[in-house]
Every structure is written in structure tokens, then in C-alpha cells.
Amino acid sequence: MSTQPKNTPCELCASRKYSMFADLSEQQVCTISDHKNLISHRKGQILYYEGTKPLGIFCINAGVVKVYKIASNGKEQIVHLAQKGDFLGYAALLGEENYTNSAMIVEDAKICFIPKEAFLNTLLSNTQFFKRVTKQLSHELGVMEEKLTDATQKSIRERLAYVLLHLASTYGIEGGDNHKIDLVLSREEIASIVGTATESIIRLLSEFKKDNLIELDGKKIIIKDKRGLARLSDFYA
Amino acid sequence: MSTQPKNTPCELCASRKYSMFADLSEQQVCTISDHKNLISHRKGQILYYEGTKPLGIFCINAGVVKVYKIASNGKEQIVHLAQKGDFLGYAALLGEENYTNSAMIVEDAKICFIPKEAFLNTLLSNTQFFKRVTKQLSHELGVMEEKLTDATQKSIRERLAYVLLHLASTYGIEGGDNHKIDLVLSREEIASIVGTATESIIRLLSEFKKDNLIELDGKKIIIKDKRGLARLSDFYA
């Protein structure tokens, strides 16, 4: 992992305003900044592996990271896609356990590593920040419970429709009525998000395309009929 | 909900040592205790509903509570079974959002309600306690990610075997080689934990019984072959 100590300081970081650092005082941001390292950032690079010991947290400045678990059958389940402003690995740190998941860069990224001590010191000396982090953690727990419920109670078709809408709202770029998902994911990765076989995703995407719900622009997906997907995603919504 | 203010004080509560209150100072426990109410406690009673505003947290002194979500198809997914020493509802409080799930008593229970202010004040004035709560929250997030991965990547048979082993380790009472799960759950509730149809659970339990993995004692399940279930629960373990 190539590291370039003290690259862009956090004070000047553009993605800070999207992050949990947004409310830190200038002084505290500087303390963090003094200890951080910018690490690189190529697609496919691993930030950490499940089962290893966390030594700090990762703060995403740019790019996209998939957080995933490998099931006992060897298949990958993506539990979260993280982007600029997101923190990674703090749950393991705060839970005082080894990483319970792994993280890999899926879109070239700039990521800062903040050592455990710097992060925890800031946390403990700044209750507001501690509350902010805990708030995020609580929110993520609710999201995960929702995903579990969807996984057991919804069909693959419904889940894919939902995932596409969600990706569009997070990575979408406008184009009139259309929303292009500005993120390249392989069919296999989409399958890992939905939690199904790659072939099922390929088939369903073909079906969605045939039904004029989506359109394909190279590797990227364009949402043509948001309302239609929303209807598909949830029978009762 | 019948309330009997200031029943057993927290200082003397037997389930405290199992809870996150275990490390609070005597004085802090008393402060909490002065504000708490013992609420009742019949099977079927609801503690809170998804979507409503949390006004405090619940601390289970005895009994069992299911925490669940209702999916859009109307079916219930149990995300957690809570027992003595467990706290409920703090994630919503700390996440500053409405409850993202509901809680219902499944085994007659004694439960204390601690108002929001008393809980948050203690939390903010005692960093150790705050850390303890955050640790728990982080841990639960990891557990939920594991459940999601199991739900998408394992078969119903594997998941049921795993759930039985887990229930045995939590609610099991010894009897030589056998572990009796000392908790009455309907087939429908087991289905809600595993995330499947009731009929599937009934069929699989019959199969497990036929294969001498379990035995039924009235409504309770006795694990006869832990190793066999473990093998079934995870092809690669």
C-alpha cells in the first residue's frame, strides 16, 4: 500500500462536509489531519480483510468501496457500498473485535487512514462527535435489519428493482427523465448486492430492458422508468 | 400498560450483572433506578411499534421479547430475540429516529422502562458506559451483517439447523448429551426467525426428528445431535 503522509489536510478536504467530521472543530480536524495518511487507491485493492485486527479507520475522499462478507459457500455478499465522506472500519474498532467484513475498492479511490489512537482520542474528547458516530452506527443497524427483512421476504426481482433505484439515488446523474447510474459494477457484483446468482441478475436486467424500465449504456445502467421499478420493487408500496 | 413505579431497585436487580449496566457506579445505577418504572409483561404484549417515537429504553429483567419487522407482504421477520439483561430501543434513541422495528413479549416478562433523559444523561456523563453501549451497537451490526449473508447464501435447512443450535446455546438447559431449548415458540415464529414459510419449518423439523437430530417434548425442542446439526448448518464448517 503506497502511502503519502500528510497529503491534502482534512481542513481543506472537499469530502469532509459529507462526513461525520463535518461538525468537528477546526482544531480537532487538524489533530486528526496531523495523524492521517493518504493511501492509494486502485480498483481491486483490499483495504482490510475479515478476521484481521483493526488499527484505525478509513475515510473515503473519492471513489467507491464495497464492504462484503464471504459466506461459507465461498460466495460474496456485499453488505454496503461506501463512497466519499463515508467512514469504514469504525464498527470493528468500537466493537473491540476483529473486522467482521472485508473492504475492496471498486472504483479508483482516494482514501485516508486515521490511526486508532487519533480517532478514539477525538471521539472521547468530543462528546458531540461521539454522538454523531453512534448515531450513524444506530442508523446502519436499522438499515441492515431492513436488508435482512427484504432478503427473506422479497423476491429477487423485487430486490433488484429496489437496488437499482437505490443506486440511482446515490450514484445517479440526471438526464431529463432518465437517471444514469454512474458506477461500473459487474453483473456478479450486482448479484452480490442483491444476494443471488449472477445468471439471475443477467436475466432480470434483460427483462427490465425489454420492459423499458432500464437501458444499458456500455457497462452503466440508465433508469428509464423510476415509477415502474418502484412498483416492481414493492408489491404494496 | 400497568406500571408499578420503583419496584425492585436497579441496585438489587439480579439481571443487572448480565446487562450493560454491569459497570455503572452505584450512584449512577441509583439515578437510573430513581427514574425507572417496572412495566408489565404478558405474552403478546407490545413494547413498541415500528414507526413510533422512542421515549426511553427497555431493560429486560426476565422473560423473552421478539424484535421484528413487518415486510411489505405482511409477513414478520424476527431480527432479534432479547432476554434478561438486554436493552431494547436504544438504537432508535441514539439514531435519533423513530423505531425501525417492533417489540413483542413472547415469554412472560418483567421489563423496566428508563426514560430517555435518564438514559442519555447517564450516557453522556459516563464515557465508559457510552463506550459500552457503542460496543454493543457495533457488535449487533456485525451480527446483522452475518444474518444477511446467511439469509442470501444459505438454504432454509442450513439456516434452521443454525437457529436451533443458537437457541440451544442461549436458552438451552442441560440434560446429559441433550440440550432442551427452554423457550416456547410457535412454528410460525421459528419461521419468522429463519425467514421462511411456516410449512417449511414444520417439514424440516419432522425431517430433523426422523434423522434423530432433535426430539420434541411438547412445544419444546430437544437437541439430540449437536454435531449433526452443526454439520448440516454449514457445509464447510
Next chain:
DNA sequence: AATCTTCTATGATTTTAATCAGTCTTTTTT
């Protein structure tokens, strides 16, 4: 440019689990 590899796509088949239908049993209510 040719070759190799990975990814996408489609068809056929099998497996898994849901749904539907009905019976028997247990529990609750009257």
C-alpha cells in the same frame, strides 16, 4: 493482429421452497 481470459448472455434442467388444500390436534371460548 492473434490469442487468451473474463464477462455477458441464453437455453435446458434440476432443485428448492412457496403456495394451496385439507385433516387432525390442541387450546380457548362460550
Next chain:
DNA sequence: AAAAAAGACTGATTAAAATCATAGAAGATT
């Protein structure tokens, strides 16, 4: 005690999704 309701169970059928097999397309490598 009888009736009603809820829960447990079994079988048949349908539906959903996984798996297997193969082919074509796109990217990467030499």
C-alpha cells in the same frame, strides 16, 4: 362439555431461483 378457533401437520402442485452447459462479446496480453 360443546363449539369455535388456532396451531400443527401432510400431500399435491406451482413457482422461483440455482445450477449446468454452452456460446458469443468485450477486454487484456502477448
